Amino acid sequence: MTTAELRQALPLVTARDLRVAYDGGPNVLDGVNLDLFPGEMVALLGSSGSGKSTLMRSLTGFAPISGGQVRVAGHDVTNLRRGELRTLRSEVGQVFQQFNLIPRMSVLTNVLTGALHTAGPINLAYGFTSAHRKRALELLDRVGIAHKAKDPARSLSGGQQQRVAIARALMQQPKLILADEPVASLDPKLADSVLELLREIALQDGIPVLVSLHVLPLALAHTDRIVGLRHGEMIVSGRTAELDAEQLAPLYADDSESRVGTQEVTPSVHARA
Template sequence: MPAVQLPTTAELRHALPLVSVRGLRVAYDEQLVLNGVELDLFPGEMVALLGASGSGKSTLMKSLTGFAPISGGSVRVAGHDVTNLARGELRTLRSEVGQVFQQFNLIPRLSVLSNVLTGALHGAGPINMVGGFSSAHRARAMHLLDRVGIAHKAKDAARSLSGGQQQRVAIARALMQQPRAILADEPVASLDPKLADSVLELLREIATEDGIPVLVSLHVLPLALAHSDRIVGLRHGEMVLSGRTAQLDAAQLAVLYQDEEGAGDERDH
């Protein structure tokens, strides 16, 4: 009888979801925004989150780090039960989840390097907030800037960079946290198509090479089809579509936007 081949630790790690959402319900002032949403994110994959304005994409993103009021179901992220975390535990969770936003959220007057270093504040300790970061932190920040292709801009003020360059700084800052997962909420909405492609290529490369799951909300179907491993779709707060990107096409995804005209903005945008 042949010996049973047990999975390696690495294989087990990649077989278990780092993010697991089951039956999620979120309500604001008794208005249901998400209803029964289920989602898994596995290490090494980039998942595109699609849906019209008001579908609940941003609310779902916020629920993963405890910024949305979870009224039902369960949310687990990197081993944390998000529905039952104390304030200090929430801070720890948020330090383990890198976030990339549409508006970059950089500090304009600070240098590119300083902006990246802010990603290490949680682990650096209060002395570093007033007295500067260690040489190890600075070396890591420079390494990350080199990785995203803008090390030559390290000393420049963040406000002097183009939109695409600023988003790369934001990605380097997120990586500075040594995140377990990355949430990117409409990260290319303000970029032209060429820059959007390059930023999404970078995020997918990070997911693949670092084993970090990336959940990215998008509004443009071709970008989702070109740059994701899986696609999940929300409509009126419910998950109505989920599948491997290679098995989906624009026609199948169009149902998510059928009633977009006249739809209201999301409560939490």
């Protein structure tokens, strides 16, 4: 997608006044508004317990939405039936901190599992078509590890395993990618390379990527926009270029500190790069 096309695009994800509560307890998310546009990579920041993972889970119906509206890729998440939820989840690629690969299986087979929703209940070793295998190899080449296709996943380094996980997510032909702390277990150099890859995918494929991070410099270096949660409320939302570490500091302030002034760091609530 060209820059002009991205700027004219409608959001693929919208959340309005989103509230999430578990078992009748207090709100874990309270009044969150979010837009994700095709082709952008957005950092999700906040301290432990701020609601980052819950927000990601709510976008695929894994968290109990108690109020507000959420739409993802044309699906009204708040009103989906079980079969419709399966369809939605097949359209969302997920990348996790712990990679979630099958260690004893080959790299190629791990990538092929991303196509299970289209291939049906088939044998992992023999059921995939030649077209599936061709695409999986192409994706491994894209993420730079095609030469590892036959190796067991457990033999790869952490950075290589995360690239396999990204290729697996792309195998789904996703409309959205959710990356929950994808570089938390990687050293700085590998973290940079993985985030560069995700941003390249977002731009080239027109897929919005929402990435949860805990290192501010990585968010400032690799994302188009930053949104930040504190105590389940979104208190930061703006273009990365318009934010700095000082403005983002309230996201990590002690609970005893006042929230006064945190709203001033929202210069472009719906801005896109």
